[in-house]
Amino acid sequence: MKSDIILLGHGSGGKLSHQLLDEIIIPALSGVARRDQNDAAVLTHGGGRLAFTTDSYVVDPIFFPGGNIGDLAVNGTINDLAMSGARPLAISVGLILEEGLPLADLRTILSSMKEAAETAGVAIVTGDTKVVPRGKADKIFINTSGIGVFDHEFDIRGSGARLGDKILINGTIGDHGMAVLASREGLDLQSDIRTDSASLHHLVVAILAAGGSAVHALRDPTRGGVATTLKEIALQSEIDITLDESSLPVSDAVGGACAILGLDPLYVANEGKLLAVVAPEAAEGVLAAMRHRPEGKGTAIIGEVTGASSGKVFMRTAIGGLRAIEMLSGEQLPRIC
Amino acid sequence: MTYTREFRNPDVAKHLLERIADTVRDHAGSMTFMEVCGTHTMAIYQHGIRSLLPEKIRLISGPGCPVCVTPVDYVDHAVALARRPGTVIATFGDMVRVPGSTSSLVNEQAAGADVRIVYSPLDAVALAAKHPDRSVVFLGVGFETTAPTIAGSVIEAQRRGLDNYFVLCAHKTIPGPMAILADDPGLQVDGYLCPAHVSAIIGAEAYEPLARDHKVPSVVTGFEPLDMLQGVEMLARQVVAGEAKVEIQYSRVVKAGGNPKAREVLYRVFEPCDARWRGIGVIPGSGLGLRPEYAAFDAATRLPVEVEEPREHQGCACGEILKGKVTPRQCPLFRTACTPENPVGACMVSSEGTCAAEYKYGT
Numbered sequence: 001m002k003s004d005i006i007l008l009g010h011g012s013g014g015k016l017s018h019q020l021l022d023e024i025i026i027p028a029l030s031g032v033a034r035r036d037q038n039d040a041a042v043l044t045h046g047g048g049r050l051a052f053t054t055d056s057y058v059v060d061p062i063f064f065p066g067g068n069i070g071d072l073a074v075n076g077t078i079n080d081l082a083m084s085g086a087r088p089l090a091i092s093v094g095l096i097l098e099e100g101l102p103l104a105d106l107r108t109i110l111s112s113m114k115e116a117a118e119t120a121g122v123a124i125v126t127g128d129t130k131v132v133p134r135g136k137a138d139k140i141f142i143n144t145s146g147i148g149v150f151d152h153e154f155d156i157r158g159s160g161a162r163l164g165d166k167i168l169i170n171g172t173i174g175d176h177g178m179a180v181l182a183s184r185e186g187l188d189l190q191s192d193i194r195t196d197s198a199s200l201h202h203l204v205v206a207i208l209a210a211g212g213s214a215v216h217a218l219r220d221p222t223r224g225g226v227a228t229t230l231k232e233i234a235l236q237s238e239i240d241i242t243l244d245e246s247s248l249p250v251s252d253a254v255g256g257a258c259a260i261l262g263l264d265p266l267y268v269a270n271e272g273k274l275l276a277v278v279a280p281e282a283a284e285g286v287l288a289a290m291r292h293r294p295e296g297k298g299t300a301i302i303g304e305v306t307g308a309s310s311g312k313v314f315m316r317t318a319i320g321g322l323r324a325i326e327m328l329s330g331e332q333l334p335r336i337c
Numbered sequence: 338m339t340y341t342r343e344f345r346n347p348d349v350a351k352h353l354l355e356r357i358a359d360t361v362r363d364h365a366g367s368m369t370f371m372e373v374c375g376t377h378t379m380a381i382y383q384h385g386i387r388s389l390l391p392e393k394i395r396l397i398s399g400p401g402c403p404v405c406v407t408p409v410d411y412v413d414h415a416v417a418l419a420r421r422p423g424t425v426i427a428t429f430g431d432m433v434r435v436p437g438s439t440s441s442l443v444n445e446q447a448a449g450a451d452v453r454i455v456y457s458p459l460d461a462v463a464l465a466a467k468h469p470d471r472s473v474v475f476l477g478v479g480f481e482t483t484a485p486t487i488a489g490s491v492i493e494a495q496r497r498g499l500d501n502y503f504v505l506c507a508h509k510t511i512p513g514p515m516a517i518l519a520d521d522p523g524l525q526v527d528g529y530l531c532p533a534h535v536s537a538i539i540g541a542e543a544y545e546p547l548a549r550d551h552k553v554p555s556v557v558t559g560f561e562p563l564d565m566l567q568g569v570e571m572l573a574r575q576v577v578a579g580e581a582k583v584e585i586q587y588s589r590v591v592k593a594g595g596n597p598k599a600r601e602v603l604y605r606v607f608e609p610c611d612a613r614w615r616g617i618g619v620i621p622g623s624g625l626g627l628r629p630e631y632a633a634f635d636a637a638t639r640l641p642v643e644v645e646e647p648r649e650h651q652g653c654a655c656g657e658i659l660k661g662k663v664t665p666r667q668c669p670l671f672r673t674a675c676t677p678e679n680p681v682g683a684c685m686v687s688s689e690g691t692c693a694a695e696y697k698y699g700t
Contacts, residue, residue, distance in 0.1 A: 003444060005444075005447050006447065006449065007443055007444075007447050008443075008446075008447075009443075009678070012520035015676075015677070015678050016678050019678065039353075116454075128510045163616075185456060187456070219339075246347070261361070261456070263564055264383075314700065315385075316385075317352060317383070317384045317385045317562070318345040318347060318350075318384070318562070318577070319345060319346075319385075319389070319562045319566075320347055320350060320351070320383055320388050320389060321384050321385020321386055321387075321562075322385045322388050322700055323382060323383060323384070323385040323388075323698040323700060324698055324699055324700045325697075325698075326696065326697050326698075327674075329677030329678055329693075329696075329697070
């Protein structure tokens, strides 16, 4: 049953989101092909290259273990720039505030934004504020846009993966999504699950320094999780990926919570993780460089590009079986980033 | 999770697979085992178990997904209640996307209905307490595993004196369809992997009639990959030995007598009734309805609504898939008209559905 109205699943970051983009939004606005859709647009001007991106944050609840909607918005936009290989320069902040939001909450959120921007070394340079009547928004929505520059000539893009490339991730998956879910639903998981929200551009600098042109693609697996993001890369690059389940870092707390709730951590959102697709000869060097950074201590090689053309993602399971991995269908965890 | 990892040990898995291969090597013909539980179905796909078993052993999926076996008229009834002014529908997540005849709860939600996903029936009771001016209807779908907690929610609502909490009952009990499928001449079931959670409540003894009267080997099996491989091995050994008995692989959780306390709560609130199963039809005594003393909590009688004439979707093979007679890829709608984003049948919707598993994990 196809819907003729917007469903929550259209915002999941999974298949319905892609359908909405591919069939409605992109044809109406720009027509950019799927293989050229990346976290940031790359603009050329005066012989140089600029990265430009925008993102909106509607997370519920607005405060969760380890962070809040403010630092999430700043880090998220910095990361979208970083995944194109750019050095983030400046970001804008658009606030949509619901009537009744306590000023104390707003101050806390703004303070977190300032701290996140300062930690990342990125300036907040412009912004906008709107207030809507009670019930017309959910406490606070934040839009952030960002602009960055390239200090190198490398071409990092989702369509860049090649046969034999290794897939690296900088630590455990699913922490952000589970922290938000546990907080929103008041789940007593008897474990300390915190968001992994962090800016990743310094890690990207380390990756590029170690791997250079052998770094073919970077992407942060936010909504839709690692599974959906790898499927996007596989489709854009027209290659197949095989993951190794026993190499996939999942904390005991997140793994246990997912098992209780019937969720697959592969589809749970992250906010401080990136997937790096790197030529095999450079993979060990990139791995070592990533592990030298605090945000890359848990880096692991989790799979490789095993086929040349069909856009499929497989998992070699812990007991040696093989299964496919699809994009997130519908909505696993609503409004988590 | 450390505990869980022990049940995913690759070396032990290899050893079990070798033992399975040894067991069936000299056996003439093939053997078909049906997993009855939707969680087993997902585990089989999720761990790639089919790809590891000898060709002689075929695993087929049975009617163990509670969402999938719920007939379309129940969804229509829930949709009609969602449209009723002042009504809140509270449900476990999977039900919201199951298509009814012309709508689904997710569509009604998008159109303005108050549909809430809850993680426990007690959350629905809390909703009723918080909104005394509204009628909160919990969708009572599931087998013996979930029925005790739903019974508990009714008892809790009564204790709190709530007159705005209701259950729309479609609970089912699992042994009935297993007996029917065991005797189906069009379906050769050589053994059952019996459900783990259900069996924790009803006990392994509930399958004795299957082994005794229908001559089908039955092994109560856990969900971890090593559990499942061991369960398959135990079934294969029975088939090779020409036996049909009930065994418990999942002995760390399941006892022969089950959980009498949970059953006491369950049968204090519910009583057996006839129930219609998608694809199978009405099975006498296979459902659970509210006892007369709890009739005040029955959404079906307390909140009368006009329910549309049920209409099954043309070409949808869910009914045959639930009986193990058709595989998802044999359904003409699979991956074409029917996808998880736009499901035609319930088997594509539920996180325990066979078609959803094949779509998501099938290689």
